[in-house]
Structure formats: structure tokens, C-alpha cells
Amino acid sequence: MNHLNEEELIEHYYSRGAGGDAAQEHLEQCAQCAEGFETLESDMDEFASVEPPVRDSEYGERVWQSISSALPVYEKRKRSWLYLDLWQGLAYAAACALLAGGAFFAGRLWEHKQAQVVATNPPPPVQERVAPPPPVQERVVVVVLSDHLDRSERLLVELKHADADSVETVSPLRDEARGLLAANRICRKNAKRSDDPALETALDHLDRVLAELAGQRGRMDAADLTRLQNEMSADGLLFQVRVLRSRIPNRRAAQAAQPDGGEI
């Protein structure tokens, strides 16, 4: 049997009550160690009686009074710019992340909703789809040009079949030509601006015919009429005007889209 050494006895003395101590079991079986422990206990218990002097309730106040004058005042802690920047940066980052997440979520919702709408109302076939209307100014020009070409075509048809001997036939043509001449010049300017050489050429030819017809004074003789008809036929003017008329799209649509006030 190994006896307990002094260190083990001391450790046992201070750990009494902890339980599960093998030293206690040994002391119960070994009289020599038990005697040694009893002596140690007696020695150590002598020191337990040493108590400090009692201090009254004002002791703490006296200590405070004795040291308070020697204590400096702490300056309020200032948050460094780095600290602020860090938190501001984190706040901005969080806000951006929230915004991006919100936008993404809203986009997904919108996309989902659109998909439902398309599924409920399928889009019309391609051929039924109407092209978007042109701007207002462009629509006005188209209407004016279309009207001008209509009137010009009628004039040219009448001129082609006119009888030089009949004054009643030629005179209204001359008046109509005078009216069309001004409109034709405006259309020519527009054609020049819109960079449409075919239209510009046709309107040039029309301008010459209209100018000649409008410039007739008095009664138009057969030779003049034939010359005009030949000139018109040589240029294929009537054909050109008809082609141009067919090029103008959706006249009805343009007219329908025309604002109040009608033609210019």
C-alpha cells in the first residue's frame, strides 16, 4: 500500500466535499496517513480564524473621496471614420442587395403575369398585325400627296381624252392645272427632303405639264393639245402617277389617324 505524500494530503484537505476522492478511501483504511492528515488539518484550521478588521459602511465612500481627485475624466469615445465608413458601407451594400433582390423578384412576378395574359389572350396572327402608324407630320404629308396624286391622275386622264375643239372641255382643265401647280410644288419640296428620287422625278414631269397647261391663254388649239398629250405620253406621266399612288400605303388608315381639321 502506497501512503499519501504531503502534497496529496494538502490537495485532499482543500478538496474535501468534492466527492469521488480516492484519498478519502485510503485515509479510511490507513491509520498512519489518517494521523498525518489529522495533524495537517489541525495546523491549517488554525489559520482559518484570521479575520480582517471590520470596516464600516462609509469605508467605500472614504476610498472614493481619497482617489476621486486623482482621476482624469475620460473623453467620450469618438467613432472613427473607418468605423462609420464600415457601417455605412455595409448599410449601402445591404440596401443595394435589397433593391436588386426586389427588382429581380418584381421582374419575375411581371414576367409570370405577362405569361398568364398571353396564355389567356393569344396574339393575333402575323398577317393581321397592323404596323404602327407613322408620326403625325408624316401622316399629313401622305394624305396631301395622296390627294394631290388623285387629282393629278384625274386631270391627266381628262387631258389624254380631251378634244381641242371643245372649249368647255379644256378650260376647266386649265383652271384645275393652276390649282394643282401650287400643291405640286409643295409636294416636290417634300419629296426632295425625303430623299425619294422616283417621286421627285415624277412630280417634276407633272410640274412641266401642269405649268404648260396652266399657262395657256385663250383658246387652246389642236396642235398645243396634241403636243401636251404627246409630252405626257412620252414621259409615261400618267403611269408614273398611278404607280406613285399605289405606293402610298394605308391612305384610309392615315386619314383615320388624322387629327381634327382634316387635310392641310
Place this chain on the structure above:
Amino acid sequence: MVRMDQNDHAAIRAILAGDKEAYGALVRRHSPSLFRVAFRVTGNEADADDVVQEAFLRGYRKLQSFESRSNFGTWIYRIAVRCALDRIGGKKVDESHRVAEASDPEQEQVQVADDAAGPDRLLLSGEIRALHEAAMRSLTATERTAFVLRHMEECSTGEIAGALGIAPNAAKQAVFRAVRKLRLRLAPLRVNL
């Protein structure tokens, strides 16, 4: 205890925000426990009072390093132990306080001074206390402090190690050495009694 910790932490926040007077509450609250340990380590009232003041001064200066998750009472207690340790470590043993204790090497018995000896039991108790004090002064500062914390303050080995700033095993060994020395000093007295 929790409420007291919260009060301590609130006071510390106030102090660091510039309210010096808030430290007064901490001083009033913890002075008695600091005096008790300071007296037990130094063995002297005047020194204990000085240790208490010094501990609170040191604590105030180090308050910015105090971690809010700690217990202020434990923290200032450790500072007081260090202050007491510094005081007894830097102080030579005052021979005037020593009781005549010339040992007889042959008998290993303490020869109590004649002018203090007597049949009266109370007087004898005073002599025994004086011998205890003399035995305590024979310890090194670390041994004495470790012994006081273990034997009188009932601190664990870990708490002693924390207060002294040493390893737990070193704290345990310091306690062993202190007990061994004390018993050796008091053995002759035991024979006499």
C-alpha cells in the same frame, strides 16, 4: 448578482462617456471585498487601505481595456491581488514585527520571548497569532498570496492562477510550498502546546 453586473457595466459605460462620478458607485460597492483580500495578503491595515486605493486607481486607468463580457468585481479583485503582491514583494520583512523565535536546532522548538510569555491563555493566544504572522511573513510574496487566496478566500486553483498571472500548476505548487513552510514553522509550537 446579474443586476449588480448590469449596474457595473452601465457605470463603466457612463465613465467611458465622460462621467467620472459613476466610478464612485463601483468604488463604494467593491471596496469591502478588496480590503478583505488586501488585508489577508499584506497582513496590515494600513497597507490594505493603500492597496485598495491603488487597485481602484489602476482599475480606472485600465478601464478602457475592460471587456464588457467580464465581471467587474472579479476583474478589480485580481488587480487588488496584484497590488497586494507588489506591496509585500517590494517590502523587506520588517524585523521589528517579528516575534523572537530563535529556534533550537536540536529540539526544533520555538523559544517565545520571555517578555511576551506568560501563563495567561489570552496572552498565549496573542503569541500564537504573532507566530502565525511571522510564519506568513516567511513566505515569498507569491506563496503567501497563493496561500491566502486558497486557504482564506477559498479560490480555486484556476482563480489563483488568473489572479497571479501564472499557470495553474504553478499556482498549485505555490500553495503546496506555502503550506509546507508554514507547518514547518509551526511544528515546534505544536510540541510546546
